[in-house]
Amino acid sequence: MPGVSARGLSHEERRQLAVNLTRVLTLYRSILDAYIIEFFTDNLWGTLPCSWQEALDGLNPPQLATLLLGMPGEGEVVRYRSVWPLTLLALKSTAYALAFTRTPGFQTPSEFLENPSQSSRLTAPFRKHVRPKKQHEIRRLGELVKKLSDLTGCTQVVDVGSGQGHLSRFMSLGLGLMVKSIEGDQRLVERAQRLDQELLQALEKEEKRNPQVVQTGPRHSPHHVVRWVDPMALCEELLLPLENSPQSGARLLLTGLHACGDLSVALLRHFCCCPEVAALASVGCCYMKLSDAGGYPLSQWVAGLPGYELPYRLREGACHALEEYAERLQKAGPGLRTHCYRAALETVIRHARPELRRPGVQGIPRVHELKIEEYVQRGLQRVGLDPQLPLNLAALRAHQAQENRVVAFFSLALLLAPLVETLILLDRLLYLQEQGFHAELLPIFSPELSPRNLVLVATKRPLGEAFSVLETEDS
Numbered sequence: 001m002p003g004v005s006a007r008g009l010s011h012e013e014r015r016q017l018a019v020n021l022t023r024v025l026t027l028y029r030s031i032l033d034a035y036i037i038e039f040f041t042d043n044l045w046g047t048l049p050c051s052w053q054e055a056l057d058g059l060n061p062p063q064l065a066t067l068l069l070g071m072p073g074e075g076e077v078v079r080y081r082s083v084w085p086l087t088l089l090a091l092k093s094t095a096y097a098l099a100f101t102r103t104p105g106f107q108t109p110s111e112f113l114e115n116p117s118q119s120s121r122l123t124a125p126f127r128k129h130v131r132p133k134k135q136h137e138i139r140r141l142g143e144l145v146k147k148l149s150d151l152t153g154c155t156q157v158v159d160v161g162s163g164q165g166h167l168s169r170f171m172s173l174g175l176g177l178m179v180k181s182i183e184g185d186q187r188l189v190e191r192a193q194r195l196d197q198e199l200l201q202a203l204e205k206e207e208k209r210n211p212q213v214v215q216t217g218p219r220h221s222p223h224h225v226v227r228w229v230d231p232m233a234l235c236e237e238l239l240l241p242l243e244n245s246p247q248s249g250a251r252l253l254l255t256g257l258h259a260c261g262d263l264s265v266a267l268l269r270h271f272c273c274c275p276e277v278a279a280l281a282s283v284g285c286c287y288m289k290l291s292d293a294g295g296y297p298l299s300q301w302v303a304g305l306p307g308y309e310l311p312y313r314l315r316e317g318a319c320h321a322l323e324e325y326a327e328r329l330q331k332a333g334p335g336l337r338t339h340c341y342r343a344a345l346e347t348v349i350r351h352a353r354p355e356l357r358r359p360g361v362q363g364i365p366r367v368h369e370l371k372i373e374e375y376v377q378r379g380l381q382r383v384g385l386d387p388q389l390p391l392n393l394a395a396l397r398a399h400q401a402q403e404n405r406v407v408a409f410f411s412l413a414l415l416l417a418p419l420v421e422t423l424i425l426l427d428r429l430l431y432l433q434e435q436g437f438h439a440e441l442l443p444i445f446s447p448e449l450s451p452r453n454l455v456l457v458a459t460k461r462p463l464g465e466a467f468s469v470l471e472t473e474d475s
Contacts, residue, residue: 003101006441021423026307039343049163051085056408064328101419102447125202138167146175154253154278165192168222183230196221231262251278253360256257261289280458288316298431334368340406345379359383
């Protein structure tokens with residue numbers, strides 16, 4: 001997807017981008033605020049301008065991917081079947097122009113061409129127990145952290161929210177970094193320690209079989225610590241040097257792979273407040289879990305803008321995967337009908353119990369194989385209502401006939417969602433600059449594999465031209 005590069009923007013240009021984003025988000029707030037499951041109960045299609053309805057009505061999913069989301073299939077020629085209203089074209093162009101690009105600046109052959117489950121860029125021991133998406137992520141972020149550590153002279157990396165320790169293991173046992181892993185879940189830490197030992201044994205066996213492949217010398221497993229990090233307070237454990245690292249003059253690099261909600265904010269605060277922290281490389285996610293107080297906004301500039309507010313619904317929408325959904329649209333699979341079925345179920349729930357709004361419905365398996373009335377009956381049972389309630393089959397069929405409209409409205413909201421993520425991340429950049437530090441955002445992962453793929457890189461001192469090293473892919 002096209003977009004703007006944060007790397008090329010001056011401080012004033014970043015501030016102006018924030019102004020433009022708040023204006024656009026205010027203008028289209030009704031689309032972003034909407035819940036797709038209320039498509040029929042709130043007549044969401046009727047909230048769109050008539051000219052938009054005429055342009056979008058009747059478009060099939062592949063046409064929506066191509067014409068609205070701007071993601072045509074391979075070799076497809078983009079052809080509009082009618083003249084679209086300028087306001088809809090303006091929305092599309094604005095969404096492209098103001099969102100941070102998520103396309104990496106380098107192109108390399110896919111690491112999964114030979115085997116979709118195994119990255120060709122990782123050796124077998126580091127791939128074990130790691131899914132392809134995570135293989136891609138730990139390799140790319142780990143290599144960036146190594147380069148950033150070398151550039152800033154850091155003596156220790158702290159992986160916050162380390163989970164099962166896949167990133168920590170790769171950085172320590174694969175790249176030779178001194179790593180402390182901090183995770184709040186005792187069970188995950190215990191599993192991480194077991195995986196550490198398993199990897200060490202595998203590396204030792206590989207070295208015996210093929211000594212020239214694996215580097216010899218002492219290996220240091222990650223040092224695991226069970227500790228919840230309070231986003232509003234400093235964590236002393238996070239700042240303590242490891243026993244085998246310099247006790248004086250320790251320089252820390254903080255990192256987090258998809259640090260959830262306020263955890264990514266905690267990393268920023270530790271970076272700003274602690275002189276021993278020299279660098280930061282953080283990939284955030286789960287924006288809907290940000291605290292209303294203290295999670296967003298962080299910068300004085302964004303907090304002073306009209307329309308800066310991002311309620312839960314907008315932040316939740318920013319976590320959707322645009323590229324993945326566009327691919328689903330191109331395939332036009334029956335799974336796309338789920339939103340339509342759930343919206344139809346909502347009408348039945350409201351009729352039976354008007355006070356029950358948007359109840360959670362546990363996943364109903366194989367939705368695409370069900371008739372709409374079968375889905376509704378199972379859904380009623382999951383929310384505690386009688387599945388044998390009399391149903392208006394004609395109304396349900398009429399709803400089902402509008403499946404493409406439901407998909408079109410959801411695609412509109414998804415087109416705008418990257419603007420919300422851009423504003424959240426831009427606010428963090430501006431916050432760091434207001435504190436006198438240097439910060440950039442880089443697309444680091446393939447967006448098709450990992451939608452939340454923007455890494456925030458911050459340093460206490462400018463890196464100048466050396467920063468370009470972080471934007472390159474290792475051979």
